[in-house]
Amino acid sequence: MRPPSKTPPPGQPTRRQPTVLMTAVKAGRVNQGRVLQALHDLGPLSRAELARLSGVSRATIGSIVQPLLEGGLLAEGEPQRGATPGGKPARPLWFAPDSPPLAAVHLVPGWVQAALVSADGKILANAGGPFRAAAPAATVVDCVVDRLNAVLAGSAARALGVGIAVGGIVESTSGTILACNLMPELSGLPLGPLVSERVGLPVHLDLHPRAQAMGDRWSGPGRGEQSFASIYIGEAIGAGLFLNGAIHCGPDGAGGEIGHTIVDIRGRTCRCGQRGCWETIATRDWLREEAARLRLPTAHAMTTALLAGLSAAGNADAKELFERYARNLALGVVNLQQLLAPNLFILHGDVIAGGEALRGRVERQARSHLPTRSAAEPQITFGAAHNRATLLGAAGLVLSHSFPLVG
Amino acid sequence: MRPPSKTPPPGQPTRRQPTVLMTAVKAGRVNQGRVLQALHDLGPLSRAELARLSGVSRATIGSIVQPLLEGGLLAEGEPQRGATPGGKPARPLWFAPDSPPLAAVHLVPGWVQAALVSADGKILANAGGPFRAAAPAATVVDCVVDRLNAVLAGSAARALGVGIAVGGIVESTSGTILACNLMPELSGLPLGPLVSERVGLPVHLDLHPRAQAMGDRWSGPGRGEQSFASIYIGEAIGAGLFLNGAIHCGPDGAGGEIGHTIVDIRGRTCRCGQRGCWETIATRDWLREEAARLRLPTAHAMTTALLAGLSAAGNADAKELFERYARNLALGVVNLQQLLAPNLFILHGDVIAGGEALRGRVERQARSHLPTRSAAEPQITFGAAHNRATLLGAAGLVLSHSFPLVG
């Protein structure tokens, strides 16, 4: 084969990111990030434990964590007396209570929620407020900045940065909102740079389901996991995919539109124009329509919690619908598992109210629709309450950008 | 939030890989790998061009490529006289014609194909041979080793290693075939270590679609791309996903079973036991059944090539079926694009015979089923002939393991 031509094939936006090489200082930051992640995954660990875990010498760990201790992000715990039969007691390392906090913003149509989060995932302060649904972009920026300042004012230590989770299509590298169906005024808004300039902190913008997945990874059921899928099921459906230790992000922030993958090609038409999208059979809207069709009580206000109650009370129609809804939910899980095999699925949103009854049903349905393999069966879990996971994830964005895990 | 407990939650095989840190020597190998990839992506480049491309100094590039030149993998080309108006002419670097070659094996039921591949993707030698479909594992190993020795004998230089692509479920880390529907005798066979011991070379084993994707990346339509999907459509359907610069691989080599993602939940039953798998409407079997239903000529031997011909000749039924098949093929593409947005889809297998007529139809169908975005429209491409892409990919496995792109 002859060498390829240097001009990209026509019509194809080559989109090649420049080759980036490894450096000693980059390696140092990566190692800091990996030590931090190991701590977060496994809990407080002494230098010696970290050294054994990573196969390097205690001296190396010492030099890696030294700047983190000096920077105030980590702190030494009390010596663990009596933990070992003999020898110097270990001093566990953990995130300092007074460490520089992380600011988080969750932007949804009509509402801005801001929070201050400690490095170990405690929410220190909280401030939310509405804005007019059709407000101009400048107003929304003002609102975000105001809420941010409100939470930032409560902290003596200067925050490390700001993470913003937003529903819509986002280009995270430039911090720009490319499109947002429910807030069209924000299309094309470089929210990241604007907020960064106003509050004087680095800002990291990302899509809501991806931030949610980051929250699950950082302090939710995904903690310590190498791969999982975090799925939000509400008025719409979206997924954040954490694959092989990193959030997956397509070009221009695309991907994760699992709600519009087609599972029932001869099914009903979706608002996106296609037929048989997963969204058409897995959202609360579907549930309410079916409940109405079955003339279930309070069908127009049906929730998974109500349905679980009806089902448990012995209502046969409710029972059948509950099972059918679980199967519909399992469909998306099954397809994801076949394709990417994340093995762990963290569900958020309306479905959480369905409780263990729904979780178990979805898990059983998913497993019954998958071939048995030697590997572990896929697990279904419910995430933390919606806003909490997303805010923690937005905060996690800051940390993961400050300490990259891969050079 | 309190620190997490150190014991993993019960019932969950924690599967946490030990924290691995960056090292100077690791950084060196990673940088070698990235320089090699840049060369392969962009063609012959001088040290100065590489330095500009990666933002490091020429001196650094010099020290990175020095051992590669000494090892014989790379070689300096003739000085490019007259390329620049003034100044010392650049000496482009490229893979040496006499570089250590790579051995590749493609193992399919009843047939072993081996090849010797040069570092720049030329197939230097080729040897294939059958084995009894139900042969015991030892016989298959013998057959693989024989074919390997046949191609290795033709090269003066010692090969860098062996890559083996095999249909079935594979644990690539240990080189073991976990399961193989069509060759049940091979289940549990540690083929990698066995072959490695016999031929005295490092062996890397992986799943056929993943190897195919590697071949597309290394010297096919995926060259230089950051993300794409390589889909094989034959008697079965499988996908290799190249995401963000790396082949995606689930735990235990799972994932990529795109053929058994459900797209038509009320459709026909698949041999896997589920209903409406993509395989039930996108393989040649479906095409032949539908052709028979329409009483098309040579329906029992229908191929995409024949169908394209009938359609072009004006047969209305053929035309409709052709379009429908294209739509069915597009379905899988659409779902992948929504979920992962790879933007580039490289199709292999039976569909290639359908030519541009089929490719264009699939691309149009896929685009019409996707929302228009500011980003590039998804592109459909056909890969190289089946065996060639897989063999090149198997060879690419060796290189990508010898020069990892990430620490």
Place this chain on the structure above:
DNA sequence: CTAAGTATGTACGGAAATCTAACATACCGA
């Protein structure tokens, strides 16, 4: 109470990689 034993954390020199700056090389053109 003292000394041996053990494990943790730290200090110092060495190895390996990249970075900066300067230098030698090779070609063009006036």
Place this chain on the structure above:
DNA sequence: TCGGTATGTTAGATTTCCGTACATACTTAG
């Protein structure tokens, strides 16, 4: 013949991790 320009190389500085030895702190045996 000489200046200009770009390439490739050399040498010292810097940063990081690694290996070894050492100081520290606690338990336990005598």
